[in-house]
Structures are given as structure tokens and as C-alpha cells.
Amino acid sequence: MFDPSLNAQVWHFFLSGGIFMSFIAACSFVGVAVCVHRALTLRWNAVIPPELRRGLARCREGFCEGRAAHFYHEMKRSDSPMGEVGRVALSPDFTTRDDATHAAEATAHEQMVQLEKGMGVLEVVITIAPLLGLLGTVSGLVGVFGTLGNETPSSDPSGIAAGIAEALNTTIAGLVVAVIMVIFHSYFSRRLERIAARLEVIAGHLLYEFYKQGGPTLYTAALDSLAAPDAGGMSTDSRDPAPAPRETGTT
Template sequence: METVISLSGLQPVFAVLEVDASVNQKIWEFLLSGGIFMGFIAICSFVAFAVAIHRLISLRWRSVLPPELVGRLERAERIFQQGHAIELFRELDASDSPIGRIGCVAMLPEHGTREEAQDAVEATAREEVVRLQTGLSALEVVITIAPLLGLLGTVSGLVTVFATLGENGDVSDPSIIAAGIAKALNTTIGGLAVAVPTVIVHSFLQKRIEALAARMEILMGHLLSTFHRNGGRALYEHELAEQRREPVAESPFTSLQGPPEQEDEEESLEMGEFPRSSN
């Protein structure tokens, strides 16, 4: 008994494959018709795509403003009152995020007054915003030059078309002129097709940076006011003094030793014992 395999059910699949092959062929012909200018536009599209993906990943809220650290900053008042200022400073210093680096500067014990700390925070914040804007200049360049490359390719194509017609001297068939002009306009289409999505991505990233900067400004304002309202540098001095007053397990040889020498209060609170930034 012979088995007959029917391929009628696969006809829609073959039709789709034929359509895809036809579309790919047309896209390839479209790119080749633009010549060298279309190649430059393609390079612009690759640059814009790579930068956009990188910045979209880097500018995630969790990367710039880690939720755990933000929660700690929002509870700064309670943390300082409980005597954990040094612990919070170390958490900020260990965080490889913009908010961590700015917060670490805000709590440096070297700043004697809030005004000094605020000036340092503003300078660091400007530097961090510049870091967040890394890559946006590349997108701006693509937005500017992609349409210009398309226009240049179109003008070059039109010059070639009319030069060819001038040499042949045959302008009786308008379809030849129309086909040449249509081919020359392909680079303009390509340039605009790259520039328009890049404008959208650039605008989105710019708004994201503005939102992140505004949130960081609010958090740093809260941290500065809370830190200096609770004593500022004196918080570290108090915590270091409390750590020295913690009872130590008595040694069996304690009774054989003389009374412990009293350390000078000022020497025990030297700057070398304060928390310092590792950045």
C-alpha cells in the first residue's frame, strides 16, 4: 500500500518564504542604489542603535538610584538618631552608583559647614549628570548628519542622472528621468529613516536624565539638611566616642595591671579615625 504525502498544507509556508525573499531582495537593492552615501547612513544607524541600547541599560532607575540605598536615604533622620551615621557613610561609599558617590561627598567629615558640603555636592552632581549624558552627543551627531548625507546622496544622484541624459541627448522618454530621480531620492529616505527614530530615543533619554537628576537633587537636599541638623561632623565624633566606651571582656591579668591611661579626647577623635571615601 503506497503512502501519499500531500504538500498542499505547506503552500502558505512556501508563499510566505517567497514574500520574505522578495522583500529582502528589495531592501538590498534599495541599500545598493544609494551608493557610498547609503553606506555612511548605514554606519550612522549602527552607531545610533548601539548607543541607544547602551544608554537605555545604563539609565535604568535601579542602576542610578538603587531602591535599597534610596530607602536608607529617606530614613536618614532615624539612622542618625540611632547612631548609625558611619554605617550609612560606608554604604554610600561602597555603592557604585551616582547617588552613592554624591551622598558620600555630602557626608564627608572634611566639610565643616553645610555650605561647604552643598558646594561640593553640587560640583559632584554636575559631574555625575555629565556622565549620565555620555553618548547623547553621538546621537545628536547622527540626528544632524544622517539627513544631510541623504540630501547629499540625492543631489549627487540627480547630477548623475542629468549628466547621463545630457550625454545621450534623448529626453523623449520621461520614465527614464523619473526612474533616475526616484533612485536618487532613496538616500533621502534612508537618512530620514535613521534620523527620526534617533530623535525619539534622544528625547526619551534626555527626559530620563532630567527625571533622575531631579530625584537625586531631592534626596541630596534631604540628606544634607538631616545630616547637619543632627550635628554633621559631630555625629562621627559621638559614634567614635561611644565605640570606645563599649565594655571589653575582663582578662584574668587585668588585676595585675595598673589603671588604664586616659587618652586625650582630641587625639582619640583625629581625622584619621573618621570615615573616608575610597573614591
Template sequence: MQPVLSLLAAGSTPSVIEQIELFFREGGFFMILLGLTSVVGVAAICYKFLTLARSRIVPDDLAADVDSFESRIQSGRVEEVLNTFERGESALARLGAVTVGQRGRPQSEIAEAVQAMARSEIVRLHSGMASIDVVISVAPLLGLLGTASGLVVVFSGLGSDNTDWVMITAGIGRALKTTIVGMAIAVPAIIAQGFFQRKIETYAARLEVLLTKLAHVCERSPRLVPNPSAGEAD
């Protein structure tokens, strides 16, 4: 509060940047912790945007190829899809490789092998979500802790004969700033968490549909028919 009073006494109005600087400076040590928490939250959200890109999970081209996998076997155009599976550049490709590797076996055995691999892919999809959960829990608590510590200092001045109620009111306002910042960090993190969770569920459902269809084809096709042109070249 003293920097603001000195600026007003000098007859100058603080600029927006100065007001923001004073806002965070008056929060004290807990503003630093909240700043670190916000950095972790932003980093985790950016990481999830990158890792949950459609091209990394269910590429549209590969999804179309898997959807038409049976017709590709019948026409001998399956080699390109198999090569994509082997490269394993997406979750669908890695799971597709496992499914094709179990071709000719009973449906239950294929499903068991795919489910084992799918669990690791689901864990990979959820990587980084724990950091967002921590930010959602910690940011409001740090804000409240900063407010509580500020109120302790403010109310410790009560009871004296020269109590300045104006300063006490201003002090309470300063103490509440950490709570405001904590909530401001937690709210976007909660929105991001819901968005990413919904995206993961959508990807999981799409993968299940495609892999179930691929498993049925592999069960009926003990031997995948190679590309005829590739056979002629040999």
C-alpha cells in the same frame, strides 16, 4: 534598476529580501555611510539605556534610606547606609558620600562641595548623548548628499536626442532613497534623544531633593551616631 529589469525579463518577481538588497545597493556609496551612521546611533542608544538604568543613578532602596536618614541616625541604624555610600555604586551613593563627609559644616559649604561633585555626575549622565546628536545631524545630510549626487548623474543624461524619460524618472526615485534612509535613521534618534534628556532631568531633580534633605540632616548632626550593636561588639 538593471537587476530589477533582468529579474522581470526572466519572468520572476524579486523576493522581499532581494528588494531590500536592491534598495540599499542602488543607494551606492552613501548607503554605506548611512549604514555606519545607523550602527553608531544604535550603539549610542543601547549605551544610554544601560547607563541611565535606575539602579545606576537613584536606586529605590538607597533613596528610601536617604529619605529616612535622620530617623536612622536617631535609632543608630546608619552604618549600612554609610557603607553603601562608600561603595559608590550609584550616583546617589557617590554624592551621598560627599555630603556625609561634610557633616557638621555650614549649609553653604556642604552645598558647594556637593555641587562640585554633582557637576561631574551630570557630565557622566550626558555621556553618549553627543553621539546621538551627531547621528541626528549627519544622517539627513548624508541622505540629501546621496540624493544630490544621484540627481547629478540622472540630469547629466538630459539634452540628448534619445532621452529615456522613464529611466530618468526611475533614476530620480533611486536617488531619493538615500534621503528616505537618512530620515529613517534620524527620526528614532530624535525620539531617543528626547526620552533620555527627560530621564536625565528627572534623575537630576530627584537627586537634588534627596541631597538637599541629606545636607540639612548632616548640618544638624556633627557626629553620626554609630550602630549600638557595633559598639557592643567592639
């Protein structure tokens, strides 16, 4: 059962921290938002969609002309990290495996940078949350010890002890936020490492199988015509030859 007194205690704990507790709460909200976004972005189905996973399973059997073209179009339609890396790896624009490998590695690095977005925000929250808590505690202690020597009820030793205890609340809150964010940061860091390793292995396998079977020569003429940047929809080789000039010589 829900205890109403617990809600009152939590609210009192928050209010006793003053303005610095509000800053710590804002850090916690930002950290939670980043964690939720990273959890959704780093799902395996978001990095390697199921349709690409099925295509990769078929490609393990080897490439043929139709399969290579179909899978290349699947990669182009996907906006996932695996789709971007696979699109470059299977691109018909490269004639050698080395060129395609360098381009795929650069694309994979770019995708990992995109996946790492938000990790810097977590690091900032981890760093400043305890500092804000410590700053709130110091600020509270300054107010508590400022009453010493005054003939006021607040200078009573029991009142001073209670004030010190409340001043330490911000330190507790800051440390709690930092510890939770450290756990999530460590989890996401390990997951990013696994994603990077997985993308590297898959890209290497694609490049090996693709160029072992002939590379860009696997693509049909239809695929090449779709990729050709011709404005009129026809290649220059398919145009009708110009008629020969008629002879106008005299008889």
C-alpha cells in the same frame, strides 16, 4: 510568514543609494549603540541602586550615630551617581552644612556630565544623517541628468524617472534615521532632567537630616580612626610617653 521578496527589496533599496547609503547605515549603527548604552546607564537601579534606596528610606526616620556611619560606608562602596553625591554630602571632612552643600552640588554636576555622555553623538547623527541623504540624492541626480542629450537607452524618460526615484532613496533613509534618533534623544533628555531633579531632592534631604542631628559629630571614634591617614595604625595621642631622663647628680 516571512516574505523573501521583502528582503530583496530592502537590499535593492540599500544598494541603490550607493556609497552615501553606507555612511547613513554607519550613522544608524552608531546611534543604536549609543541608545542602548544610554538606556542601560540611565536605569533608576543604576542611578540609585536598591540598597541605597532602602538606606534612604531608613534615613527618613532620622540619623543616629550608628546609622549615619553605616550609611556613609554604603555610599562609599557604591559607584553609582547617588553613591558619589551621598558620599560627599555625608562626608566627615566638612564642618558646616554650606560647605557640604557646595561640594555635593559640584559632585552632582560632575555626575550629570558623566550621564550625558553620548548625547552629543546622537546630536551629530541627527544632524548629518539627513545631510548625507541629501548629498546622496544630489549625487544620484547628477548622474541621471548627465545622461540627457545622449543617444543611449538610459536617456529614456522612463529610465530617468526610475533613476530619480532611486536617487531619492538616500534622502528617505537619512530622514528615517534622524527621526528615530530625535525620538530617543528627546526621551533621554527628559530622563536626565528627572534624574537631576531627583538627585537634588535626595541630596538636600540628606544634608538637612544629617546636619540637623549634629553632622559629623554623629560618627563614632572608630570611623574617625579609619579615616585618619596614620601610617603606623595608631594616633600620636595613643603612643606611650617617653621615659623621663634619670638624674645623674652627685651625692
